[in-house]
Amino acid sequence: MYDEYKQTLYFSCRGYYGLFSSGSNPRKIETNELSSLFESMIGKYPPSTGELKRQDSPTFYHKDNVSVAIKQTGGCSNIPIQISLLSEIIDKLDVYDTFGGFLIFCDTDLKNKEAIKEDFSKKFQSEGILFKNNQLEIYGNPVPCKLYLFPTSGVGAIEKLLLECSYISYNNLCQDAKEYRDKIMTDDYQELRKDCWAKKDSIQEFYSDKVQFGAISTVLKPDKPVRFAIKDKLIKKKYFDKYMALPEFKKLHNFLQNNLV
Amino acid sequence: MIKDFIINDYRGLKNLTLNDLNKINVFVGPNNCGKTSILEAVILSGLFDDIDLLADTLKSRYHNFSPEYFKSLFPVDHNSAIYIKTRLNNSNKTLHTNLKYDKSQMINNDDADSISDIYELQFLCSYTDIIKDDPKNFSIRFENVKDGLKIVTGKSPDNDILNLHIPCKFVSFSRFEGTSRLISDVDKILEQNLRQKLIDILKIFDDKIINFEIVGKDRTIKLFKENQNAPLTLYDYGNGMYKAFFIATSALLSKNGILLIDEIEAGIHNKALRDFIEKLLDVCSVNHVQVFLTTHSLETIDIILDDCQSQLDDISIYHIRSKELRTIAKKYSGKKLSTLRNEIGFDVR
Known part of the structure; x- marks a missing residue:
């Protein structure tokens, strides 16, 4: 068709x-x-x-x-x-x-x-x-x-962009998840992180983005906490202008506009 | 074994090149793309000293073969003759076959007022590019008589060039009317002590079959079953068994030769299909038979790939299609297609 x-x-x-x-x-x-x-x-x-x-x-x-x-x-x-x-x-x-x-x-x-x-x-x-x-x-x-x-600058994964958008869509939830993340990054959990994430400290930050996003996903989709995706309306139309103020989001949007239209 | 095959012009096939043919060659593609025509062209290449096979191939598509069909197959134009190039595995030479069609008329012996049309198909074969109208090349003559076309096999192919004697069998789902050939093939099976081998294959379809014979004046093939006094004729079985009998017989008689099967899966239930194809490929492997198949069935392709997992290098699959003024054959190796099927569910048809 x-x-x-x-x-x-x-x-x-x-x-x-x-x-x-x-x-x-x-x-x-x-x-x-x-x-x-x-x-x-x-x-x-x-x-x-x-x-x-x-x-x-x-x-x-x-x-x-x-x-x-x-x-x-x-x-x-x-x-x-x-x-x-x-x-x-x-x-x-x-x-x-x-x-x-x-x-x-x-x-x-x-x-x-x-x-x-x-x-x-x-x-x-x-x-x-x-x-x-x-x-x-x-x-x-x-x-x-x-x-x-x-991301387009620096290193990381899409979770960085998802977190930036989540601060707009679910600010309170994101802030609470940040507190959880910060707690996991303390010395109390260093041994666990080295066992489960990676030995190097430079990589710990990378995984902490995923932890924070995982915490948000768990609340938004409690029955399938690790399978929350953009199509589950993490990105909301009503906040579009606010997303466009995020450099990473704007770059992605422009890339799609330029190549799809 | 045929290594390379080029068809310049036959039916809808135009400038088709098939290089590096394999032990098992499968042709797929939409209806009317020319899969069956490829099989026919292999026979028309002139490799095989079987005039009956040649004549049957020409007539096979038509219930009543007539001069009209000849005209459409072979335009009376010197430049439009079919040209086929064949390179055999055990030779560096390439056999060039140029089919020429000629039409003439003759006065009937019995009735001087009656004039018949004569159609002659000349196979001009040469190991060089220069094709001469050499009387050593053979031809088939068709005379238009009252009841239809009469085949008068012309000069016999007892020339030095075509002294190849390569066995060849062609099985097509639409050629069930070839019963007389089946009977003569069964005679050969019995002469060559291949009875048990044929029974082993038939057991895939009915495991109670214990024997077969050609019986009576009308030479009917009858199948004997365990615990059954009266044998069944082959016609008592469904089309699947009839076709399987035909294919199995042909495979067993193609030792060191070529087997061509059109729509191998037609009429065979999927439960029997795997066992049948596996048995068939085993017979062909043992007897060094080069196989050319056409199919519309993804199941058949998967069975062949699965059965030949340790010999994927021996399989080539060709997707045939027409583009502009050419026929294109996209070749997939057995290994490549196996990966495509398993990784992305690629439908090669």
């Missing part, structure tokens, strides 16, 4: 759902409305003869003339191989003209950004795909592919 739309983009990311928009909300697409490309991405797996494993299909959204498929890859290091496999679908259907490209969202964690980009290039190369200048070369065909790293 949406084959006629030029911009059909695919997100390959660590686990973030949703589109950021100041207008109307994107609509989740039903299976029978999918384009041939997106339908092929759902997957028809062979019968399992060994260990049962979960097989995730992408989630599909549509707004105006943009259709998006969002897929988690279970870690940034899996992204090049996943894109390489999915590129076979694009090649088989020969939809290079209508496919808008890939957007990759990944945490910096504690790595250097240039090192991450270099690592991506090498991994793509091992799959027979050239990744250069925001573009992949798939069987001789150029396909746009842009990488967005969280």
Whole structure:
């Protein structure tokens, strides 16, 4: 149904759902409305003869003339191989003209950004795909592919941005969660942190963001505390202008606007 | 074993190149993309000294073969002749086959006022690019008589160039009318002491089968079952058993040759399909048979990949489609497709 739309983009990311928009909300697409490309991405797996494993299909959204498929890859290091496999679908259907490209969202964690980009290039190369200048070369065909790293300055993960937004959406809860976080960062818990998080002190701060966000999630979704995601309306439309005052949020919003519209 | 195969122009196939063919080659693609035509083209390459097979292949799609079909298959235009290039595994040479179609007329011997149309399909084969109209090359002649077309097999292929004697069998779901060929194949099975091997395969479909015979003046194939006095004819069984009998017989008679099967899964229940395909591939492996299959079934592809896990290098899967003025075959190795199937549920059809 949406084959006629030029911009059909695919997100390959660590686990973030949703589109950021100041207008109307994107609509989740039903299976029978999918384009041939997106339908092929759902997957028809062979019968399992060994260990049962979960097989995730992408989630599909549509707004105006943009259709998006969002897929988690279970870690940034899996992204090049996943894109390489999915590129076979694009090649088989020969939809290079209508496919808008890939957007990759990944945490910096504690790595250097240039090192991450270099690592991506090498991994793509091992799959027979050239990744250069925001573009992949798939069987001789150029396909746009842009990488967005969280946060845009410094190191860390998307939790930094989620916490900044949470201060706007749930200020009191966030403040209380901060107190909890600060308590866990005291010497009383040093041994526990070294056992469960990491030995190095520099990494402790990184994990403390996750602890604070986890505390917020537990309250907002008590039945599934570790599976709270943006699509569960952590980001609220009514606070959009306040989010846009956050540098990290604004950068992400602009990236999506520039590449999806 | 055929290594490379190029079809310049046959039916809807245009400029199709198949390189590095494997022991097991599977063709998939939408309806009318040319999968069956590829199998037919293999037979029309002129590799096989089986005129009946050639004639049957030409007629196979049509209930009543007529000159009209000839015209559509082979336009009377020198430049439009089918051109097939075949490279065999055990040779550096490439066999060039140029099919030419000619139409002429003759006065009937029995009735001087009656004129018949003659259609001749000439197989001009050469190991060089230069194709000569050499009388050593063989041809098939069709005479248009009152009751239809009569095949007059022309010059026999007893020339030096085609002294290859490669066995070849073609099984198509739509070719059930080839009963006479089945009977002659069963005769060969019995001559070559392959009876038990065939019974082992048939047991997949009915484990009580203990024997088979060709019985009576009309030469009917009968199947004998445990604890049953009266045997059943092959026609008493469903289409699945009939087809399996045909395929199994063909596989056993293709030793050191080529086996072509169109829509292997058609008519076979999925419970029997796995055992049947595994048995078939085992027979082909033991007998060094190169296999060409077409299928619409993802289940069949998964069974083949699963059965050949330790020999994925021996499998090639081709997705066939038309693009502009060419036919494109996208090749997937067994290993690559196995990864695609397991990791993203890739549907190669």
